Amino acid sequence: MYSHIIFDLDGTLIESLPGIAQALNNALSAHKLPTHSLDAVRGFIGDGSLVLCQRATKDQPESLQLAVHDTFLLEYPKAWKAGTSVFEGVLPLIAKLKSMQCTLSILSNKPHHFTTEIVDHFFPDSPFDLVLGQREGIAKKPDPSGVHELLGELDQSSANSILIGDSTIDIITARNAGIKSLAVTWGYHNKEALLAVAPSHAADTLDEVIEILTPTHTPAFRQPAELL
Numbered sequence: 727m728y729s730h731i732i733f734d735l736d737g738t739l740i741e742s743l744p745g746i747a748q749a750l751n752n753a754l755s756a757h758k759l760p761t762h763s764l765d766a767v768r769g770f771i772g773d774g775s776l777v778l779c780q781r782a783t784k785d786q787p788e789s790l791q792l793a794v795h796d797t798f799l800l801e802y803p804k805a806w807k808a809g810t811s812v813f814e815g816v817l818p819l820i821a822k823l824k825s826m827q828c829t830l831s832i833l834s835n836k837p838h839h840f841t842t843e844i845v846d847h848f849f850p851d852s853p854f855d856l857v858l859g860q861r862e863g864i865a866k867k868p869d870p871s872g873v874h875e876l877l878g879e880l881d882q883s884s885a886n887s888i889l890i891g892d893s894t895i896d897i898i899t900a901r902n903a904g905i906k907s908l909a910v911t912w913g914y915h916n917k918e919a920l921l922a923v924a925p926s927h928a929a930d931t932l933d934e935v936i937e938i939l940t941p942t943h944t945p946a947f948r949q950p951a952e953l954l
């Protein structure tokens with residue numbers, strides 16, 4: 727049984743694609759660059775806001791990519807509220823895990839101040855013991871630093887911790903940190919790609935997540951010990 731559940735944010739707990747796409751396209755338009763469809767933007771998410779903007783401006787000079795990123799950071803505060811929602815079933819899942827006395831945390835590659843602002847807005851009763859977004863000078867996922875910081879701050883062991891996320895970056899982060907992972911397939915990344923990086927568990931629905939996190943669960947995916 728896992729006593730500490732680490733959640734990714736975008737594509738795992740919240741549907742943030744419309745807000746991200748709106749802010750990105752506003753930034754691109756401001757710099758007279760072509761905008762992107764929701765589907766295209768979905769594929770840009772996962773490695774933080776700078777990489778998002780770099781992917782959206784692939785063939786442009788670095789100075790223009792950085793300028794688009796600066797504009798994105800100004801646009802996102804105006805766009806996220808209307809373009810973000812909590813996935814259905816997430817609030818009951820969080821309430822259930824709290825009732826099971828689990829320690830809950832969030833580790834996101836979204837800039838830290840946006841991460842905490844969005845979490846405070848959608849989870850006003852503060853169910854998370856610690857929320858970490860991407861911070862200056864601290865390596866982002868898949869570097870294991872964030873997981874190590876959460877374990878240290880929350881006094882949790884790696885054996886009892888699991889990272890739940892919708893991207894291959896989350897699964898690789900968990901492996902780099904020496905903890906278990908659970909890949910969820912309702913987010914922004916393709917199921918085959920997720921399974922290819924060998925998560926400890928995988929779930930298509932929140933009900934399956936609950937089943938995996940409850941004490942009687944037998945893992946559906948057993949990985950060779952050296953992968954965990």
Ligand SMILES: O=C(O)COP(=O)(O)O
Nearest residue numbers: 735736772773774834835
């Ligand atoms: O904003 C991003 O690129 C990714 O954010 P996430 O780590 O919460 O998925």
